[in-house]
Amino acid sequence: MEPAPQPPRVAEEYMETPMNELLRALDASDGSALLAAAEDIHYADLAHLYENLDDEKRDLLLKTIGPELATDVVAELPYPLIEGALNHFKPAQLRVLLGNLSDDDRVDVFQVVSEEAQVRFFSLLGPRDKELTRNLLKYEEDTAGGRMTTHVGRITADMTVKQAITVLRRDREDAETLARIFVVDAQGRLVGKVRLRDLAFSTWDTPIHDIMEEADETILASADQEEAARILSKYDLIVLPVVDEFHHLLGVLTYDDALEILQEESTEDIEKLSGIGGEQSEVSYLNTSVVEQYQRRVSWLIGLAFLSVVSGYVMFRFSAVLEKAFVLSLFLPMVVAAGGNSGGQAATMVIRAMTLGEIKTGNALRIAWKEARTGILLGLTLGVTMAVFISFILPHIQRGTGADFDFLHLAFAVSSALIVQVLSATVLGALLPICARAIKLDPAVVSAPSLASTVDISGMMIYFTTVGAILHLH
Amino acid sequence: MEPAPQPPRVAEEYMETPMNELLRALDASDGSALLAAAEDIHYADLAHLYENLDDEKRDLLLKTIGPELATDVVAELPYPLIEGALNHFKPAQLRVLLGNLSDDDRVDVFQVVSEEAQVRFFSLLGPRDKELTRNLLKYEEDTAGGRMTTHVGRITADMTVKQAITVLRRDREDAETLARIFVVDAQGRLVGKVRLRDLAFSTWDTPIHDIMEEADETILASADQEEAARILSKYDLIVLPVVDEFHHLLGVLTYDDALEILQEESTEDIEKLSGIGGEQSEVSYLNTSVVEQYQRRVSWLIGLAFLSVVSGYVMFRFSAVLEKAFVLSLFLPMVVAAGGNSGGQAATMVIRAMTLGEIKTGNALRIAWKEARTGILLGLTLGVTMAVFISFILPHIQRGTGADFDFLHLAFAVSSALIVQVLSATVLGALLPICARAIKLDPAVVSAPSLASTVDISGMMIYFTTVGAILHLH
Known part of the structure; x- marks a missing residue:
């Protein structure tokens, strides 16, 4: 006979009961139940819970779980919460807690707290820890030295x-x-x-x-x-x-340092690519304030808005062309957006390859050539697809263009503009991040929206000049 | 006295000489020099080099370095190159090599080679490896079981x-x-x-x-x-x-599995967000063909192009409004793009938070409320900035609008449209990825370009109806 099946003890489910007990103990301010429950919970989970508690409960939790577990929890907290957490402790407890921290975590603490707290905490360290901390603080936060631990066999x-x-x-x-x-x-x-x-x-x-x-x-x-x-x-x-x-x-x-660093870096790339500025938040999305969210996004939005006014100005200048044949507005957003989309794809591929260390600035010509060929293929496909759509399908939907040219001419004109726009945007999208790197900027500052707004401008010009010339509308 | 400074032996520099020796030996087809140099090089670097060699040199390299090192190199190769690499060996050598592979790497090999090769390679395995491989192949490639190794103490x-x-x-x-x-x-x-x-x-x-x-x-x-x-x-x-x-x-x-999985996942998010489809390439950017690049990008571009024709159609339908006051075209791209930009930011924050496991679909309402407040702040800031620009700065640049309304009315109309567009796009950008997750799709399918093209359409409508109504242009 098979042995009776045991219930699965996978991490999540296994954690659920002690966590519920802990929450009940916190609500009831029951210290001993709290301590018992906390000892069955991983400190990473306790730190995650701490983030979501009010100040009174945070105080109760930290003071109840004892200095050893409290040290692990504090080391795991998002940086902006660390100083507040340490302020829950009396100097004598704080001395134990700071002594318990591993040297790399202790340096992190000193790097993120206020200057006042730095001085106060430093005075509590033992002589050996003082020297160690002073030595480690010499290294910049984002260097190998700034992140290493000296505890090694x-x-x-x-x-x-x-x-x-x-x-x-x-x-x-x-x-x-x-x-x-x-x-x-x-x-x-x-x-x-x-x-x-x-x-x-x-x-x-x-x-x-x-x-x-x-x-x-x-x-x-x-x-x-x-x-x-x-x-x-x-x-x-x-x-x-x-x-x-x-x-x-x-x-x-x-x-585990490598894991953390690479995750931070990926988040940074993703955010910059979407035009989100500033340092990524150390606390989770739901715990960052609306004001902080606003601050990280607003400057890009304003800059991009003024860039788009330039597009608008180009459109305004070419109003005569548009007025002669309003049917042209049907394809204006399409030609313009195709540039932003294809340029954004190229920029993303190049930026990611740079982050993964696959390409260097010296490869610029090879990359430009590769993207130029890809851009031509993409432009041709889009151009032919749209030419077919305009020549064969559009006439069935819409009779007469209200202008003195036929659908075939229109198809040829729109497709030509499309090919030029996609090809130029693709090459530009690939080269801009490389140029940024060459002048020592992070390639990801070439965000997809800023690229899109830039090729919007060139797209307007390309569209109106190409279409205007082919259809004799100037 | 201080000891004489020793030259730094950091990884990169230390590797340089053996790698140069290896390249010379490859050029000269000098087997013993090749073997000597290869033994000083890490297999990860040899695998990276292999990617960039022609077929003849690949053959020489694999056959010279001996089965043990060759096993490590093959296990490190990008998946599409593995079958070709194994085909350089005779059956007897292949038997040794397949036996040397760790069980998780061996399963990877069986998962990526052609069916013909699967049968051929399987027949070369010893009875224990046959059973082990058969057992591991039961698990899907992207599950914990499909990626685990059974070699454990x-x-x-x-x-x-x-x-x-x-x-x-x-x-x-x-x-x-x-x-x-x-x-x-x-x-x-x-x-x-x-x-x-x-x-x-x-x-x-x-x-x-x-x-x-x-x-x-x-x-x-x-x-x-x-x-x-x-x-x-x-x-x-x-x-x-x-x-x-x-x-x-x-x-x-x-x-190291965790590192690999999380890096793959970040790349996937970044690529999807930029509207790049298909599986991410296993080989590096410079080694993927133009055709493969083209295939991963073209379908999104065509889909987005047709979506933009809808924007164009909205613009075409409202041509009467535009014809009455062409100055409106100055701000059309700005209002439309502000939606794509702010929506893209919101979507990115939410998608990244989901990837990092910070939020779940159950939080939808809380997220919508948070983004609504952020959206109002962003919309108000943009609206006021543009109102100031239109009322005070624009009159100095451009005298007279050629229409029967003044700059103050225009400023009010444009700003109103801007606020509606930014608020709606921000909430939509935050909610769409959550909806995608709720119906079991990857949240990152809500790519920034598709979101932008969608809010382009609503942006055109919002702009023309709001501005038309406020300035009485219908």
Whole structure:
């Protein structure tokens, strides 16, 4: 007989009961029930819950769960909430909590709180933590050094496995990860790495020298964090050692840093592409205020509006052409929009390829040539499709154009404008992000809407001049 | 005295010399130089190089580097290149190579090659690999089961640390990661986990039972891979166990799977948002053909073109209004585009928040209310800005409107249209992705261009009716 089926214990469902208990305990201000429930919940979930509580309940939660769990929760909070959370604690509790934080999380705290709080928190640190924090604060927030942790397993090549295990046992709970242990020389320079599995499975008298491997991948502390994330991701590393120019081992970045950095970067790309400005919010969408949403969007909208007035001006100038044959307005939005759409596609492909590190500015000519061919194919397809539509289908819907040209001439004129517009917009869309990168701007500043508004202007001109010339309307 | 500064050995620079040597060896068809250089290069870099070689050099590279390194390189190749790469080998070599592949990579190979190759490759597998592959092929490619590896450290709770180490030593080189070792019962059901560091640092007679922890986070094999990636990322896990409904341990997903899945997902969102269809290419931007680029973009462009003809039709129908006051064309593109831009911003915020798991369809009303307030603020700001521009600045640039209304009336009319257009587009942009999700579509199908083309139509109507009514032009 088969054993009786056990109920599934998948993360979400498993969490539900303790979370409900916790919410009830919070409502009832029942400290001991709160503590019991909180201990069964992952700190990441507690941090997520904290975001959505009012101030009184936040206070109760933080003070009840004890300093160890509170440390994990605080480290997981969105940056704008951290200072407020720490202010719930008395100095003595705060000293414990700041001491408990891992060094990279502690530096993050110091980077995001107000200057007043920085001074106050710093005075609470022990002497070793003070020095460590001061050292780490030297690195910019978005560099490998600014994000690394110094908690890393370190041994020397002349140890035996037994000596190494004794040294590492000390750091056992402290080190961010022991998946890789780094071998340094007497000056602290990185000379190699050892896998924990090789330590665990070797006899105790094996010299480290015999089981260590070269540490091929490293990154300079001053390097961009995105560069570090790409190396971690490309080589499937769990840990990437961070070094200075003299190859001294300063700390490590881990796989979860890479995940966070790459997610932030993708969000940034997506937002910039849609014309959303400013820094991405650290708190979730529903918790950002309407005013903050407004601030991040309004300046792009105003800039784009004035750009569109230029399109309007072109249209106004060509009003004579339009007045002679109002049927032309049927295809004006289409020709104009086709430029924004095809240009936006090209820009997106190029920006994403740049983010993934697939292309560099040196490839500009190759990319322009590739997009020019794609643009011609797209323009021809659209042109022919519209020519067929205008020549064969439109006459059945609409009889007579009210102007002295026939549908075939109109089809030819509209299609010609369409091909020119799609081809030029595609090449422009591909090249603008590359130019932005070449002058050290983020390629994603070439947002799809600003590109669209720009090719709207050229589209109006292309349409009216091409159609006007072919149909003799000037 | 300071020690003499050592030259930096950062990844990129360190790689440069062996890579140049390899390229020279390839050009000279020098097998032994090729082999020597290849051994100093990471397989991820070799795979990247392979992509850019001609067929003859690909053949030389694969055949020279030996089956072990070749296995790593093949596993790292973009999917469309895998079958071609494998066809460089004779059956005997292929048997070794397929046997060397880790089980998840092997399943990937079977999922991407042609049916003919599937049959041919399958016949080369050993009996154990045959069964394993058949089992893994049962899961859909984009589920947790379809992406997991079955190579995982497994022990039972009644073992001692010494017994566990003996068991694991067997799997030592094989297991994807030993950072977490899973404890199963006699039926193979997951009962807990042990960290390798706890094994390494405990005395040999410690029972596993004493050092094991609960395995809180698990995922069903049938669950979506994105769900798995989100759990790995949220809880900063290195390994996530994959189970069936009876909680049998089937395999694991690792942090690098999460990285890959989340990157793919971001690229998909970005591409869909820009109206690029189809599956994202597995090969890099520069290596995809113009025809493939064309195919992914053309259908959206044609669809959008016809949608824009509807805008044109609205404009055509209102030609009487425009004919009475051609100055109105100055602000037509601006009002219309403001809708696309503000709607696109709202859609982007909502789609990204959904991807990051921050909001659900149940929040629709709250989101609509939030976006309505943001939309009113944005519309008012734009409206007032344009009213000021039209009333005070425009008269200095352009004297007389050629129509029987003054600049103040015009300003009021244009601003009113602008507010209605921005507010409606913002709410629509936020709600459409939620509706898409509610009917089980990917929210990102509401691409920015399709949204823009839709609100173009409503924008034309709003503009002409509002302006026409206020200025009495009907």
